[in-house]
Amino acid sequence: MRFHEYGDPGVLRYEDAEQPVPGAGEVRIRVAATSFNSVDGNIRAGFMQGPIPVTLPHTPGLDVSGTVDALGDGVDGIAVGDEVIGFLPMTGTGASAEYVLAPAEILTPAPKSVPLADAAALPLVGLTAWQALFDHGTLTAGQRVLINGAGGAVGGYAVQLAKNAGAYVIATAGPRSGERVRASGADEVIDHTTTEVTAAVTEPVDLALNLAPVDPAQLAALVGLIRPGGALVNTTVWMPAPSDEERGVRGVDLFVRSDAEQLSQMVAQIDRGELRVDVAERVPLAELPALHARAATGAISGKVIVLPGA
Numbered sequence: 001m002r003f004h005e006y007g008d009p010g011v012l013r014y015e016d017a018e019q020p021v022p023g024a025g026e027v028r029i030r031v032a033a034t035s036f037n038s039v040d041g042n043i044r045a046g047f048m049q050g051p052i053p054v055t056l057p058h059t060p061g062l063d064v065s066g067t068v069d070a071l072g073d074g075v076d077g078i079a080v081g082d083e084v085i086g087f088l089p090m091t092g093t094g095a096s097a098e099y100v101l102a103p104a105e106i107l108t109p110a111p112k113s114v115p116l117a118d119a120a121a122l123p124l125v126g127l128t129a130w131q132a133l134f135d136h137g138t139l140t141a142g143q144r145v146l147i148n149g150a151g152g153a154v155g156g157y158a159v160q161l162a163k164n165a166g167a168y169v170i171a172t173a174g175p176r177s178g179e180r181v182r183a184s185g186a187d188e189v190i191d192h193t194t195t196e197v198t199a200a201v202t203e204p205v206d207l208a209l210n211l212a213p214v215d216p217a218q219l220a221a222l223v224g225l226i227r228p229g230g231a232l233v234n235t236t237v238w239m240p241a242p243s244d245e246e247r248g249v250r251g252v253d254l255f256v257r258s259d260a261e262q263l264s265q266m267v268a269q270i271d272r273g274e275l276r277v278d279v280a281e282r283v284p285l286a287e288l289p290a291l292h293a294r295a296a297t298g299a300i301s302g303k304v305i306v307l308p309g310a
Contacts, residue, residue: 029069086108122157131254147162
């Protein structure tokens with residue numbers, strides 16, 4: 001599935017393409033699944049041509065799970081038949097296909113305790129949560145973290161990872177995702193449709209993680225909830241994160257990167273039963289245009305994986 005020009009979901013075409021041949025340092029993966037991420041729709045619509053320039057025709061699908069079936073020159077530590085997952089280069093060819101090429105260094109062995117296809121729900125959103133909490137937020141045991149917009153896929157992992165790290169987790173979510181967020185381990189859940197988060201959080205937090213498309217005033221209000229020396233990490237990159245230099249509160253804009261070692265640590269947590277992989281829907285590749293159309297209307301809740309088979 002690929003698009004030859006930018007536009008609405010109708011530009012996606014289900015068509016035959018040449019089977020790719022791995023170059024030096026690459027492997028070819030027989031795709032078990034990819035997933036839908038909101039950035040896929042933004043790339044397809046042409047909104048991301050500056051930060052994420054892609055070559056047309058472009059195949060979307062930044063996440064991949066699958067089985068290695070060919071190796072390029074110089075690849076060590078990966079064998080044909082290995083089951084792997086990875087977060088593919090954003091400007092490269094994606095995994096909405098039967099086969100995809102991947103740099104060997106971005107891949108990590110797939111978890112054994114969940115179906116291989118379902119593991120495609122982890123890489124991009126899991127890495128976003130991990131890097132927000134630990135790389136940029138420097139979260140440690142005993143700290144308090146506010147996760148604003150915890151009802152989505154990134155939020156689900158962020159709540160679980162923060163709890164696994166020994167943090168006290170305050171999460172905001174809407175009515176349809178509140179119970180799921182609580183089941184993920186949140187200590188407090190604030191219904192953002194009925195309660196202002198600034199009124200509900202009565203003690204300072206060490207870290208605020210914003211995952212929600214709030215307006216700039218709402219984002220700025222979160223800074224006041226953070227203790228001196230803390231941080232606000234924002235994943236809505238079109239709106240810069242505010243800071244408070246007088247109190248030493250850092251504002252960080254997160255742009256997720258591929259990291260096989262961080263993925264492997266999350267895979268280990270999955271296989272120990274400490275991290276849950278939630279899949280809301282499994283959609284055949286032929287229905288990807290309809291999935292993009294639904295996403296554009298906000299009609300998707302939870303993580304959707306896309307299967308290349310019938």
